Amino acid sequence: MPKIKFTPQNKEIDVEAGANLLKAADQAGLYIEGDCGGRGTCGKCRVKITDGGKIEPTTAEKKHISSNDLESGWVLACQRSVDQDIVIEVPIQKDAHLRKTTLAGGVEDLTAEPMVEKAAVKLSRPSVKDQTADLERLLDHLEKPELTIELRELSHLPALLRNNSFAVTAAMAGSRIISIEPGDTSDQIYGVAFDIGTTTIMGSLLDLKTASVQAVAATTNPQNAYGADVISRITHASESKENLKQLQDKVIEAANNIIKDLLKQTRVARDRVYEVTAVGNTTMSHLFMGVDPTYLAPAPFVPAYSRVLEVEASELGLKVNPAAMITFLPNIAGYVGSDTVGVILAADMDQRKDNCAAIDIGTNGELVLAANGRLMACSTAAGPAFEGAQIKHGMRAAAGAIESVDYTDGEIKLSTIDDVPACGICGSGLIDAAAALLDAGLVEPSGRFINPVENPEKVPNHFKDRLRSGIGGYEFVLVAAKDSDTGDDIVLSQGDLRELQLAKGAIYAGLMILLKEAGLNEEDLDQILLAGAFGNYVRKESALTIGLLPQLPAEKIIAIGNAAGDGSRMALASKTIRERARALPHRVEHLELSTRTDFQDIFIDAMAFKDSRG
Ligand code: FES
Structure with missing residues (x-):
């Protein structure tokens, strides 16, 4: 049996000859980033073979790894099978959840009304x-x-x-x-609220007598090893019962690690945790509960259930009081899950009287509109650009990601998360970069880079070397190789701009359809709430510059933080709020955009970079 040693984690495992290296790392409990579920298309699962023989690079490796790096042993883990003893260096993962403020939500005062x-x-x-x-x-x-x-x-x-x-x-x-x-333990009543994200899982420990948050913890969703998007996970789960169980075990294990962390931070005994609530998209809800998600993927996108699911902790293997009730808040539709229910609760959208839209920007953008007492929701396939995937040098929001780009005094200035040398660009940086290049006149409203050969006068001298011909069109060098962490130029390509246009066009068009259905125009909106970690970081001015959001004064656009997680906490703290959540699947009108004949025209129009600052 070949032996694999992983460094610097210093873990060793024996595997069957021919075992896949990415799966072996997963088996060893190591998370290796990968967005394509091992198909060799994302190029993210890079590891270095430091001992164990040289093997010819595969086609995928030649595509994603420079010849120098191939020479020094870098490979794609998903493309490698292990036939002999090897030593692997696994780069330390820069986790998205390390952006600490993603843990914080916007709702500070919770009502204590425990079950x-x-x-x-x-x-x-x-x-x-x-x-x-x-x-x-x-x-x-x-x-x-x-x-x-x-x-x-x-x-x-x-x-x-x-x-x-x-x-x-x-x-x-x-x-x-x-x-x-x-004895007397009447002062010890605790609960845990989870937000099960496709990428990151977060948990908060609440003292249920006072509804105060005692500790928070987060971890990467280990299901990432089976693909970054929900479709890859549904595909994996639908292949066999064992695969479904595997994905459920992964998420339950991650939830248990979070619980352990929360209890360690607070010294609360696990038997004193009597309630757990969770929110997540509909796929995450199915996988957490171990329910077959197969029919979420093809039209008509039908979930197995939409109601609140309540199960005892012992049944799921969650390590809290075995009789604790786990309550997964309800889904609204196949692609509008309980995370959206959490947003509705946190923003009081089921109670407010003004016209307000909430947008949770992600691979799947979820939008809710409260208007004239009606509540409507839809989901729109924005693609993974906002999460940094399918972008040439895209990455998640982690240390070294370019997070902001400015065009000031004729210069492009940028900053990275944690102020370390750049190794890629995350979603907020991407929006900023596009806005800055639009401001600099280097990108046309159609989304194309200006042609520096045909229009040399439009390219200032100091940008002449940076706007260059690349694969599939022009590209702009954001960071030169000598200043980057990777030793390569970090660029924004024509393809990246196209991905961004598809993403922002989908979000904008979804919102326009909701408004149309409500008989409103953009200017009738009193507020737009940006939910989710991404909403915290996206700069409103840049979002308006690229036309991601409709023409509203910037003060009407408000980032509300991790509202889905807030909703989970609110439902944990108060049984009345839990009842509000229970009613929402019946109250929210779901619009299926794929059936809308007007969507395509609105979407195509919305792809252009129209400055909507008014
Ligand atoms: S290339 Fe290996 S996981 Fe995507």
Whole structure:
């Protein structure tokens, strides 16, 4: 059996001869970035073979790796099978979730109205004159004879009472006693709220008595190894029951790691966590619950369920109190999930009276419009450009990503996350870069770079070397090789601009269709809320310059942070808010854009870089 040693993590595993290197890394618990699910098209799963023989590069490797790097042992993990002992260097992952403010949401005051109540009791001791059974003794004292009890708790009740001088605390959820604990633990009621993102999973530990956030933690969604987008994951899960279980195990394991981290930070015992809520897109919801997502992919995009799903923690293997109820908030449609329900709750869109749109920008852009008392939602396939995928030097928002680009005083100036040498460009940087190049007059409203040969007078001298011919058109050098972290030029290509146009056109067109359906124009909007981490970082001015958003004064465009996560916390903290969530699938009108004959025309028109600053 060949042995693989991963450095610098110093992990060793034995694998079957012929094992795929990317899968082996996953088996060793190492996350290697990859956006294409191992198809060899994204070029992101680069690792270096430092010992173990030289093998001819594959076609995909020749396409994505420079000849110098190939020479020094760089390969694509997904393209390699392992037939002999090898030593691999895995670059330290620069995780998107390290952008710390993505953990923070915009809703600060949560209402404490927990589902779980606790009562500390001191029971009278039994005697020959009072032979009341233990459970009935407890229920009589609580004056709640109708309560049921988990068999797991009943099984140890006699010893628990006698070992604790009949002083115990009962934790109750609705009509169930879910836990009986020694002594008085009535001040310890905790819950965890999850936001299960396709890329990042976040969790918050709440003290449910006060609805205060005690700790937050995040991790990369380990399902990434099976593709960055939901379609790759649906495809993998639909191949076999084992694959579906594999994806469920991955997300549950990641959720358990987050819980462990939260409990470590706060020193809360896991048995004191009695409630868990979660939001995510419809695919994430299905995979978390282990439900077959196959029919989400093809039209008519039907989910297995849309209602709230409630399951005991022990059934899912979540390491909190085994009787804790896990509540996954409801889906609205195949591509409008409970993350959108979270946004609606966090922004009070189901209660507000003005005309307000919320946009969660991602691979799948989700849009909600509250207008004249109606709530409408749609999803629009923006593609992965905003997440830095399918962009020549694109990357997630992590250290070294170009996050902002300015055109000032005739110069292009840029900054990177953590102020380290640039290694790529993330979504917010991409929008900025396009806006800066539009401002500099180097890109036409059609989205094409100006032709420097035909229009030399339009290219200032100091940009002449930077606007050059590349594969598939012109490209602009944002960072020269000598200043970059990768040792290569970092460019914005004609293809990148095209991807951005497709993405922003899809978002804009989706919003226009919602407005049209409501009988409104763009100027009727009182507010546009930008949800999600991306919304926090995108510069409104740049978004308006490229025409991603409609013509509204910048002060009407508000970033509301991780609203999906906020919605999960709000639903965890308050049973009334949970009931509001329960009603939303019936209340929200879902518009399926693929059936709209007007979508294509609006979309094509929306692709142009029209400055919408008014
Ligand atoms: S090229 Fe290997 S995962 Fe995309």
